[in-house]
């Protein structure tokens with residue numbers, strides 16, 4: 070007995086020492102690697118950045134996971150200059166020339182794998198946002214035509230329906246006191262995209278709550294930002310998925326099953342008579358299928374995974390842009406007044422506010438552009454990786470295997486590119502043809518809110534159509550005023566992969582007309 074006990078003790082003590090050695094070796098390796106990272110021997114040694122960020126990826130990953138990486142990057146640019154190193158192997162640029170060199174290079178630079186959750190291809194095929202370049206070309210060729218301007222006109226009835234519903238619901242709610250505009254806009258855009266991408270009535274506006282599907286996607290995207298940081302440090306995905314609770318797994322399975330069922334139901338309507346007479350409202354699935362007529366088609370699982378992507382990426386982005394627009398309008402009475410006058414003078418009735426009409430309103434368009442300058446929805450676009458032999462960016466050869474991206478949040482707020490950047494002044498977009506900014510670039514050259522190149526935003530035209538229509542109708546129907554100062558509303562916003570905004574309490578007064 071005594072012998073057994075001492076054997077256990079001996080094993081225990083050996084295991085303890087083995088563990089201690091392993092931890093010590095890990096710490097020594099970490100220190101040596103960090104020392105190398107900040108040494109002059111590192112290939113990125115010449116690029117400036119905070120010491121701890123250059124030494125290890127931990128600070129960048131931590132701030133990515135808590136949602137303020139974009140603010141940290143802006144602060145680093147302010148202190149260290151136009152090109153900065155935010156991790157041992159990652160650079161952020163602000164020279165406008167770098168945009169096409171990173172996002173529209175020939176051959177293309179690969180997207181980093183660490184931005185979006187790696188797709189589980191056992192369940193569904195990859196959607197276009199995570200597809201390899203070769204696969205992406207096919208997916209984009211087949212889906213892209215459904216998002217062209219001429220085609221978007223066909224889905225106008227859906228946009229009009231939900232924008233009118235927003236106005237009538239807000240009219241009732243305005244009697245109940247100030248309203249959280251962030252929520253209302255999120256509900257509206259989710260209703261729109263549910264109808265367009267999955268042929269589902271999410272009824273967010275009617276029930277004044279988020280539907281469980283988009284809610285699930287938003288929560289997943291938030292967790293993704295943290296999960297990816299662990300993956301990046303070598304934790305296996307299978308191990309991390311073991312940490313998911315039973316409820317989370319059940320929610321995921323139920324989401325996938327219902328999304329599959331929705332697409333299958335939708336496709337059945339299409340198949341019944343070929344001419345699609347069963348489908349009452351035009352939608353993205355129908356338009357995609359119609360535009361694919363003479364070529365190969367997407368498979369049903371591919372339609373499902375891309376429809377899920379449209380729901381995840383098509384509502385929160387546009388509603389964030391609208392929330393930021395109304396925040397800045399309320400904070401800048403001169404612009405609010407000018408835009409309101411333009412809208413109310415242009416339209417005698419609400420029905421006159423069409424996509425075609427709002428597409429011609431220069432000041433409205435400039436206001437949305439200005440909103441995307443001061444609050445770029447895509448504040449940290451997926452970094453790309455330089456190829457093995459390096460890649461020239463902003464006149465310098467960047468070594469292979471470096472993650473590169475653009476500091477869009479900083480650029481839009483920088484005096485280097487914009488005169489009085491803190492001012493919300495849509496006029497700067499109308500003057501830019503002859504008057505370039507301080508650094509001799511037009512605003513369009515400095516900012517790319519929808520990215521550029523073959524993997525830019527496929528939904529850009531839809532997003533612009535939605536923002537202009539919703540903004541014009543709200544301004545036509547209501548006087549809007551912030552309820553409270555909301556001084557830190559912008560600073561308190563958090564960006565994971567999508568935004569999490571603070572409430573925006575707004576007093577709405579319906580405009581009474583004869």
Ligand code: HEM
Pocket residue numbers: 197198199209378379380382383384386387390446447450451518519520523524525526527528529531532
């Ligand atoms: C103001 C609103 C929006 C902004 C600022 C925006 C911005 C962007 C950006 C910057 C990208 C590139 C992401 C990357 O490189 O990883 C992107 C991709 C994408 N966006 Fe948007 N987006 C908006 C609205 C929409 C809407 C309404 C849809 C509609 C479904 C949409 C669908 C997509 C899709 C599917 C992709 C992936 C495209 C591809 O990989 O080919 N977006 N968006």
